[in-house]
Amino acid sequence: MRPARLLLLEQSEFALYANHHELEDKRAAAGVGAGADVVQIELLPLLASVQDCDRMREIMQTWHPDTVYHAAAYKHVPLVEHNPAEGVKNNVLGTLRTAQAALQAQPARVPSSAWCALATCWAHRARWCPSFASRFATAGPSPSRTPT
Numbered sequence: 001m002r003p004a005r006l007l008l009l010e011q012s013e014f015a016l017y018a019n020h021h022e023l024e025d026k027r028a029a030a031g032v033g034a035g036a037d038v039v040q041i042e043l044l045p046l047l048a049s050v051q052d053c054d055r056m057r058e059i060m061q062t063w064h065p066d067t068v069y070h071a072a073a074y075k076h077v078p079l080v081e082h083n084p085a086e087g088v089k090n091n092v093l094g095t096l097r098t099a100q101a102a103l104q105a106q107p108a109r110v111p112s113s114a115w116c117a118l119a120t121c122w123a124h125r126a127r128w129c130p131s132f133a134s135r136f137a138t139a140g141p142s143p144s145r146t147p148t
Contacts, residue, residue, distance in 0.1 A: 005042040007063055009072075011049040020045040050094030053101065060105035068102040070095060 008023070010016035023043050044063075048055045050072045060068075073091040074080045080087035 003041060003066075005044060005063070007059065007065060008043060008045045009048045009050075009059065010045070011047065011072075013047060016045050016047060050098045051089055053097040056097050056101035057104060060101040064105055065102070068098065070098045072098070 006023070008016060008020055010019065020043060027041060027043070046059060048059060050056060050070065072094055074087055080091070
């Protein structure tokens with residue numbers, strides 16, 4: 001079963017442009033030798049950040065996706081370790097907001113990888129700075145990296 005539409009969410013305009021056009025090119029190439037159903041998949045590029053709960057809710061309620069895949073986490077661990085507050089905002093809170101918005105829109109399924117990402121990020125952060133959650137909750141500047 002093929003999707004009728006793919007919603008491509010990205011906060012970076014250039015990355016969204018590049019990904020959209022790469023998929024368009026692959027779709028066109030696949031359409032040459034494949035059935036018409038491949039060519040008919042709509043690709044919808046949407047600028048959005050997983051950190052923006054209103055935008056995520058708007059997208060989920062507008063498009064009602066059947067399945068939500070979340071892969072917006074920062075993946076370069078050394079950079080995130082030097083910027084832990086941004087890592088938590090994007091990887092933990094972004095995952096939480098995406099999952100909440102998806103569940104409010106009641107998709108057919110949300111793959112368990114979204115929940116695994118949330119648990120993994122918190123476990124990783126707690127390993128080298130157990131007091132981070134309490135420091136992150138304050139409105140002060142980003143905490144410094146203090147590995148144990």
